[in-house]
Amino acid sequence: MLERVLNNLRGIGKSVVNGIWRLGYASAFFLMVLMRSGVSFRRPSLTIREIYTAGVLSLIIIVVSGLFVGMVLALQGYETLQKYGSSEAVGTLVALSLVRELGPVVAALLFASRAGSAMTAEIGLMKATEQISAMEMMAVDPIARVIGPRFWGGVISMPLLAAIFSAVGVFGGYLIAVVLIGVDSGAFWSQMQSAVDFERDIVNGIIKSVVFGIAVTVIALFEGYDAPPTAEGVSGATTRTVVTSSLAILGLDFVLTAFMFRGV
Amino acid sequence: MEKTIHLWVGIFVCAGLAAVFVLALKVGNASATYSRGGAYTVTADFDNIGGLKVRAPVKGAGVVIGRVEDIDFETQRYVARVVLKIDKRYPFPKDTSVSILTSGLLGEQYVGLEAGGDSAMLKDGDTIKLTQSAVVLEKMIGQFLYSKAAEGGSK
Numbered sequence: 067m068l069e070r071v072l073n074n075l076r077g078i079g080k081s082v083v084n085g086i087w088r089l090g091y092a093s094a095f096f097l098m099v100l101m102r103s104g105v106s107f108r109r110p111s112l113t114i115r116e117i118y119t120a121g122v123l124s125l126i127i128i129v130v131s132g133l134f135v136g137m138v139l140a141l142q143g144y145e146t147l148q149k150y151g152s153s154e155a156v157g158t159l160v161a162l163s164l165v166r167e168l169g170p171v172v173a174a175l176l177f178a179s180r181a182g183s184a185m186t187a188e189i190g191l192m193k194a195t196e197q198i199s200a201m202e203m204m205a206v207d208p209i210a211r212v213i214g215p216r217f218w219g220g221v222i223s224m225p226l227l228a229a230i231f232s233a234v235g236v237f238g239g240y241l242i243a244v245v246l247i248g249v250d251s252g253a254f255w256s257q258m259q260s261a262v263d264f265e266r267d268i269v270n271g272i273i274k275s276v277v278f279g280i281a282v283t284v285i286a287l288f289e290g291y292d293a294p295p296t297a298e299g300v301s302g303a304t305t306r307t308v309v310t311s312s313l314a315i316l317g318l319d320f321v322l323t324a325f326m327f328r329g330v
Numbered sequence: 331m332e333k334t335i336h337l338w339v340g341i342f343v344c345a346g347l348a349a350v351f352v353l354a355l356k357v358g359n360a361s362a363t364y365s366r367g368g369a370y371t372v373t374a375d376f377d378n379i380g381g382l383k384v385r386a387p388v389k390g391a392g393v394v395i396g397r398v399e400d401i402d403f404e405t406q407r408y409v410a411r412v413v414l415k416i417d418k419r420y421p422f423p424k425d426t427s428v429s430i431l432t433s434g435l436l437g438e439q440y441v442g443l444e445a446g447g448d449s450a451m452l453k454d455g456d457t458i459k460l461t462q463s464a465v466v467l468e469k470m471i472g473q474f475l476y477s478k479a480a481e482g483g484s485k
Contacts, residue, residue: 111332118335122342161357226346233349236357255356263385264358272350 092288099217099287102210106218112211116219120181120283124227127176132231135168136160136238144247153243154253158261160239165262165271166327169232171319174278177224178311182286185216186307189290190300198291213291217283224279225272232271270326277322278315285311368418370454371399374428374441375409380464382430382439388414389431390443395420398441414441423448429462439464 106113143159189212192198201208236258243249262268286307293303379401388396396416404411416422425446432439452458 111336114339115335117339117342122338125342125345165353165357223342226343226349229346229349229353233352233357236353258357260387262358264354268350268353268358 088292091292092284095288095291096284098209099213099284102207103214103218105207105210106214109215112215113218113222116215117223118219119184120177120216120219121223121227124177124180124223125230127180128173128227128231129234131172131176132169132234133238135172135231136164136235136240137242139163139168139235140239140242140247144243144249153247153249154257156243156249157239157254157258160243161236161258161262162267164232164235164239165267167319167323169235170228170271170274170278171315173228173231174224174275174282174315175312177220177227177279178282178286178315179308181220181223182282182307182311183304185220185283185286186290186293186304187300189213189216189287190293190295190303193291193293194295194297194300196295213287216287220283220286221276221279224282225275228271228275228278266326270322273326274319274322277318281314281318282311285314369396369415370418370452371413371415372452372454372456372458373411373413374458374461375404375407375411376430376461376463377409378463378466379410379412379430380432380439380466382412382441382464386438386440388416388441388443390420390422390445395443412441416443421451424450424452424456425460426452426458427460427462428458430464432465 139160140156143156144153147153147155147159189198192212198208198212201211240251240254244251244254289303289307289310290300293299382398382401384398384401386398387394388398396414398412399415400413402411402413403409414428422443423446425448427444427446429442429444430439431442446460
């Protein structure tokens with residue numbers, strides 16, 4: 067009995083220490099990527115290729131979900147707002163919720179599951195098939211050559227994807243509110259424009275998406291780099307990437323929102 | 331292969347930047363502030379500004395002609411000093427009066443300008459003398475109740 071309790075306690079201690087160790091390792095990894103990212107800019111074609119895999123290939127899912135999120139927001143918003151006789155404010159509702167929150171957050175969640183998981187699987191498999199060790203043998207720094215371009219590719223793609231998501235979402239809201247329901251188009255745009263501030267809303271949204279981009283790519287690359295070189299290890303790392311980066315996005319979003327919109 | 335990838339990345343980056351521009355100009359109000367001609371600033375002192383905020387619109391006859399640039403508390407006479415930034419295209423006479431108004435019953439507050447008859451125009455840095463403070467709803471209700479009570483008493 068006592069033995070079992072002690073074993074459980076040891077298990078908890080072990081997982082805590084392991085978690086802190088991994089956090090430290092991940093931070094050191096992040097610094098290392100930043101310091102050795104010179105190659106990513108000296109050979110831009112490497113980075114461009116990664117922008118293609120992380121950004122361009124995520125474009126379809128981002129555009130489609132942005133459109134639908136905007137349309138659903140308009141439908142739901144109209145439903146409630148018309149009770150108060152201010153259905154024109156649906157444009158404000160759609161634009162503010164997209165630009166401030168849903169654009170960066172949903173785009174980052176999609177990006178984590180679309181591009182982040184692919185990054186982890188790719189690097190984990192490179193490690194499992196000893197391509198990374200082979201590079202080290204040839205005196206090619208794998209962090210500079212493999213990790214760096216992927217990091218910058220992800221960080222550059224993420225804000226662009228979030229901006230496209232928001233813009234397409236606003237268009238989706240326009241389609242539903244103005245074209246389908248028949249809200250006055252002038253009032254729709256003018257109320258939106260008087261409510262959305264460039265610095266307060268749009269710039270803050272871009273800052274959010276940059277932070278999420280850094281968080282997602284670092285988590286994805288680290289999980290891949292740290293994955294045990296087995297089939298099981300790679301699959302576990304891929305799952306962990308999606309779970310950890312989704313939680314990181316939501317947690318960071320709360321912190322950033324608390325800083326940006328404290329109501330002052 | 332490399333060529334097409336570069337092309338696609340170029341299209342992607344352009345689309346992303348275009349989205350930012352659309353958000354800034356069509357969704358946001360970056361375009362609404364001060365067009366080409368620049369702007370001039372004037373100050374006005376109010377006894378009470380109510381809920382007026384920085385960047386609130388300045389309107390003449392209901393048309394947005396500028397923005398509230400800054401709000402400060404002046405300790406010489408204990409009044410609120412409001413700095414208005416008005417588009418250069420809209421000159422106003424020197425005896426213009428300003429008042430703080432509310433759009434709708436419970437809407438946002440804005441600054442309304444009413445032109446006077448002076449032939450001299452307001453210049454950059456001038457102060458507007460004729461001001462009318464914001465209506466504070468609580469005070470108005472209080473006055474109303476007070477007058478009702480007085481009416482009841484006289485009967």
